[in-house]
Amino acid sequence: MERYLRPCLESLARQTLTGIEVVMVDDGSPDGSAVIAKEYAARDPRFRLIQQENQGLGPARNTGARQAAGQYLAFADSDDLLPPQAYDLLVSSLESTGSDLASGDVRTFGANGVHRSWLPRGLFHADRLRTHVRRDNRLLWDRSAWNKVFRRTFWDAHGFAFPPGLYEDVPVTMRAHVAAGTADVVRDVVYYYRRRDGAGAPSITQRDGDLTNLRSRVGGLHEVAGFFAAEAPELKNAFDRTVLIGDVRRVIEALPAASPEDRVTLLDLAAGYLNTVDAAVIAELSPAHRAKYSLAADGDLDALLRALQAERRAKEPAGIVRRGLLRRRLLHDLPEAGGRVPEPLLRAERDLSLRAKVDAAAWHGETLRIRGHAYIERLEMAERDGLRAWLQDTRSGTRVTLKLARERRPDVTAASGQSHVCLDWSGFTAEVPASVLKTGDRWAPGTWELRVAVTAGGQAREGLAGLSPDVAERRPAARAVGERCWVRPLFTESGRFQIRVRKPKAVVTTCRPTVDGLLVEGWIRRLASAEPPALVLTRRRDGAELRRLATFTPEDERHQTFTVTIPAAELADPPRSPLADPMLWEGEDSRWSLSFEASEEQLPLAADDLPPVRVRVGEQEAVLTQTGYGSADLVLRPHRPVLAEAHWTAAGELVVTGHHFGGPAGLRAGRRIEGDAHPFEVTWDGDCFRAVLNPAGMLPGAWELLDDHGGPVVTDGAAPLPAARVHDDLEYAPRSADSGALLLNIRQALADDERGRYARRVLEQEVYPALRREPVRECVVFDSWEGKQCSDSPRAIFEALAGSGLDLVWVRREGRFAVPVGARSVVRDSREHVEALATARYIVANSTLPAWFSKRPGQVYTQTWHGTPLKRIGFDMDAVLSAEGAAYLERFAADVRQWDLLISPNAFSTPIMRRAFRFEGEVVECGYPRNDALLAPGADERGRAVRRALGVPDGKRAVLYAPTWRDDEHAHGRYRFDLRVDLDRARAELGDDTVLLVRGHSNVTAGIPASDGFVVDVTRHPDVAELYLAADALVTDYSSVMFDFAVTGKPMVFFTYDLERYRDELRGFYFDLEAGAPGPLVRDSEALIGALADLDGVTADYAAAHRGFRERFCELDDGGAAARVVNRVFGR
Secondary structure, three states, X not given: OHHHHHHHXXXXXXXXXXXXXXEEEEEOOOOOHHXXXXXXHHHOOOEEXXXXXXXXXXXXXXXXXXXXXXXXXXXXXXXXXXXXXXXHHHHHHHHHHOOOEEEEEEEEEEOOEEEEOOOOXXXXXXXXXXXXXXXXXXXXXXXXXXXXXXXXXXHHHHOOOOOOOOOOHHHHHHHHHHHOOOEEEEEEEXXXXXXXXXOOOOOHHHOOOOHHHHHHHHHHHHHHHHHXXXXXXXXXHHHHHHHHHHHHHHHHHOOOOOOHHHHHHHHHHHHHHHOOOOHHHHHOOOHHHHHXXXXXXXXXXXXXXXXXXXXXXXXXOOOEEEEOOOOOEEEEOOHHHOOOOXXXXXXXXXXXXXXXXXXXXXXXXXXXXXXXXXXXXXXXXXXXXXXXXXEEEOOOOOEEEOOEEEEOOHHHHHHOOOOOOOXXXXXXXEEEEHHHHOEOOEOOOEEEEEEEEEEEOOEEEEEEOEEOOOOOOXXXXXXXXOOOOEEEEEEOOOOEEEEEEEOOOEEEEEEEEEOOEEEXXXXXXXXXOXXXXXXXXXXXXXXXXXXXXXXXXXXXXXXXXXXXXXXXXXXXOOOOOOOOOHHHHHHHOEEEEEEEEEOOEEEEOEOOOOOOEEEEEOOEEEEEEEOXXXXXXXXXXXOOOEEEEEEEOOOOOEEEEEEOOOOOOOEEEEEOOOOEEEEOEEXXXXXXXXXXEOOOOOOOEEEEEEEOOOXXXXXXXXXXXXXXXXXXXXXEEEEEOOOOEEEEEEEEOOOOOOOHHHHHHHHHHHHHHHHOXXXXXXXXXXXXXXXXEOOHHHHHHHHHOOOOOOEEEEEEOOOOOXXXXXXXXXXXXXXXXXXXXXXXXXXXXXXXXXXXXXXXXXXXEEEOOOOOOOEOOHHHOOOOOOOOOOHHHHHHHHHHOOOOEEEXXXXXXXXXXXXXXXXXXXXXXXXXXXXXHHHOOOHHHHHHHHHHHHOOOOOOEEXXXXXXXXXXXXXXXXXXXXXXXXXXXXXXXXXXXXXXXXOOOOOEEEOOOOOOOOEEXXXXXXXXXXXXXXXXXXXXXXXXXXXXXXXXXXXXXXXXXXXXXXXXXXXXXXXXXXXXXXXXXXXXXXXXXXXXXXXXXXXXXXXXXXXXHHHHHOOOOOOOHHHHHHHHHHOO
16 A cells, blocks of 8 residues: 555665565555655665566565565565564574574554554463474464565475465465474564554455455365365364454354344354364363354354344353252353353353462562462452462472462452452462572572462362563562572563572673763673683674673682673664654664673673663663563663653642653653643753653543653653552553553542442442432433533533522543533542432433433433434434444433433424434424524623634634544544545645634544644534634534534535545435535545635635525524523423
């Protein structure tokens, strides 16, 4: 794709591997990709272009492979990126081991940030050299071609070629893994796979529910399964297991949204593969998979759909039920399967795994205090249940029993992601005096693992404790114990918790920067060799070495001190072009290990007590630090701001101090997924900075602290971060990410009995029914956009009730708005929220209420809705393509059944709402209360005040751009904002007298452009009606804002770049927008800019259309709609 090709080619040009050849194959691309490829071929002799008629990806790769001249082969897709060391790492591994192929780790990236890929977490957690798929079945998940390098002689000897069609990788990579003599697994990330979000077409891998795609996927897998059956039968079951978990699952999950005809086809696809699989493979899967696959194999579509719908509603594994009096059995509770799944597939005992995690490990004097939790999945963990722990030496098996203090941990229950059982008493603390790790009365090197045993619910489990996702410190400090000995608690790369007793033979004690690099001092055990040892620095990516002689001074008969200078400038990489995307910064680091060598002896250099030391190396910096295992590590990386200390002020500001070799720069907090930015106030003293962040107004999420270029502030072993702070219903928690980047995690502040699915179930199913028996109170609960705003028609009705004497309560989510005078607020999903909805006489909302709400006698629920409909709504939609899917209509129908009154803005809307909502109750056709503000006294002055607050200069036109969302443009449950406006051109042609106010829909949480003077992001402005008053014109598409803005009489332009797709495929319309729009419909950015440059002409040309539009849709908008609602509902 032309849009992504240049960054891809640039990432190849930036490779550190020398002698690289890049063969670009233009497979008849219809866009401008060939122009870009020719540009690279002309300026860089490493790049070569081949053009051919379109044949598909597989044949294009085969063409490139035939033309390539190198000793190794690799494949890259034109929309993806590679870190600069990718091919260096893979090729150097093959050079070292002689293996036939090497694979590395993968990350996905896109508008929603960088994430782990779909590959199993353990596949790349550590290097595994000279391995094979027969010895390591995890490699059956390693199906992609683009994270690999193949030895060319191996490729040619086996005649590998990609087949035409989709899913061309699997037949080649699986055959290659089987045919290889050995394969190397490299733990480093070598490939960034782009997830296309927004309007761009998704890649093949992303089209999970497409029937043609699924047919191709399953058809290709049948062929590969046949290969395993014939050529490697011992791997067939293991391969089938990956297919069932990763591929057949997609087929089955596509069933609910498919048409009746397609459902039959999908079921046949799934059953066709399942019936070729050994029953033992299905029996080994998770309980949810076992049940669904049993129903699919039997062709029981109805029961399968019920099970899928129940699974989507619950969003968690099934609970456990006990059966039998004499022979007690534990079964997974799947009533939706209707008893059609054989009981052996529902047996739960072997599925109940131990979960044992360490949350914190810190030294208190000579004692290590371990805080953790342990439980058996899906079984209650009560105070009386058994919990034991001990340390076990991995070599000798020696045990040290730990005395545990049980601890109540409701946070564990909340984080467990299930609603069935309480795990509050899973917590424990243990104190480990360092002396218990001695061997007799002396210190000896050793590794101790923490083992835990739990007895609960008649079951007993034992196992190793590992890393908690919420661990306080991922690299606990080591403790010196005795002479030249350290005890280091750590988490291994695979996540195990260990305590290691270390007696290194070479140790760094001090390090300081010099003009030449880093001056390192320490001690080393005397070697047997008469040759003086040299300090050897070995580069991780390619094994390159740099040797430096040290100066030695005898210390005692067994040890000597050393001094050596590390010439950091000699280690730096040549300058590279800028990163294609700053979110991929981790791949820029170059790592060197340090050891002393003489003759055949090698002593790795330890740095257990060493804080990180940095030195400037041109455009890079060198950092001598320690790994999680205590070894010395030298990192060469681009300049980054480094945290020194952070603390909260009494006023609630976060103060961050640190150092940045890059010199003065701006700092901001940013959410990459949403595109939000929040500035710091920064002062500089040379390269040192002090930044102050006021988090007021920041929404929940993971905020990264970034510099002007999008690079992160890193912690580098700084002082401990300050504890979380709670303010105005939000919790602010500074954290260090796995990468070392500094984060500020913000979330709704909830009590222990309000957070998590278990607490939610108790509130909804136990607390709420009890509160419904309390007397009804003279209270009004207002809910706008599910607690996100204090706006719209509920706000207008609230203002009309001012001074009524009623208890006026706003539902508020995540501190998103200031509570108006005369009201109080309750936090959404809190106990107070449950109580308010259980006991309030009146409820006023513009969207659906929580699914657990059940209106009681004496309550009055008024639904205002949120717009005159142009696009089809409710049950008039042919299909639901939204992030929530078809489940939305189920939830919506349940809410409609509880409405007492529905507000309709006009005669046009009333019959549509009745039919689309299937509402048979009273409709109050009275105009929209939310539009009263547009006609209220002082409206013009209110608009001018808003303009001043937004920074719109006097004399400039304010154009409000407020489009709707696209139902099918979402990822991770979030709708994307797709601007489609050429901002550079708009700024050039309109910027002298225009400001563009951009407002994303309340359903949109990502992709809003940053404010820059010409563009002002007003998405978070509390009330869109104020923006109507402030704006001189409106640009929209199919949003209901057109009907509200029409009340103002100001001009409108309709940016309908996807009119046919939206009207004919996504939603459909209730009237002909092209014939009845009160302004021009423009189809591209150029036409939009032209219309905005001539708004006077637009006003004149569309005066009659505007007048007719207002008469048709706004006849009841006279400023008194809220009063009419209050009179009807409240009798006031």
